[in-house]
Amino acid sequence: MSNVVVIYKSKYGSTKRYAEWIAEETKADLHEASEVKIEDLAKYDVIVFGGSLHAVGIKGIKLITDNFEKLKDKRLIVYGVGASPVREDAIKSVIESNFKGNMRDKISFFYLRGAFNYDKLSIGDKMLMNALKLKIKSKKEGELDEDSKGLLECYDNPVDWTDRKATEPIIKCINS
Numbered sequence: 001m002s003n004v005v006v007i008y009k010s011k012y013g014s015t016k017r018y019a020e021w022i023a024e025e026t027k028a029d030l031h032e033a034s035e036v037k038i039e040d041l042a043k044y045d046v047i048v049f050g051g052s053l054h055a056v057g058i059k060g061i062k063l064i065t066d067n068f069e070k071l072k073d074k075r076l077i078v079y080g081v082g083a084s085p086v087r088e089d090a091i092k093s094v095i096e097s098n099f100k101g102n103m104r105d106k107i108s109f110f111y112l113r114g115a116f117n118y119d120k121l122s123i124g125d126k127m128l129m130n131a132l133k134l135k136i137k138s139k140k141e142g143e144l145d146e147d148s149k150g151l152l153e154c155y156d157n158p159v160d161w162t163d164r165k166a167t168e169p170i171i172k173c174i175n176s
Contacts (some may be wrong), residue, residue: 009060
């Protein structure tokens with residue numbers, strides 16, 4: 001097994017939970033992103049970075065993208081954690097927004113579903129989610145898709161989609 005490190009930037013805990021599962025399964029070192037300096041990564045062959053998604057931005061991803069030239073000879077695996085269902089078009093948007101040029105060919109990206117608990121959101125996130133809720137509620141009943149209906153339901157009923165099995169493709173990628 002090559003030297004593996006799992007780094008994460010978690011806002012509400014789901015990204016950290018996935019990082020812990022991946023590190024446990026692969027016997028990797030585990031670090032919160034704020035604890036890591038680029039020099040610390042030189043000894044690793046495989047670098048896994050997980051960040052929560054905010055719109056299409058991956059929290060903390062600049063650790064990888066700003067230092068890509070120093071890391072490009074390593075195996076780079078990134079996962080983003082969000083509340084939306086897995087959709088290829090959404091994944092493509094995340095990749096295009098976070099990785100430029102040859103980064104897209106070198107970085108393996110995975111999307112994992114996290115959790116949603118309105119009561120635990122920061123004030124700023126509550127404001128954004130309230131704006132989204134108003135936008136969704138302004139639609140006519142027949143215009144609401146299943147995702148919108150599901151999201152509205154989550155405001156009153158916290159939901160956790162995290163699933164250890166969802167890490168299996170990442171673990172397979174690490175071990176390949």
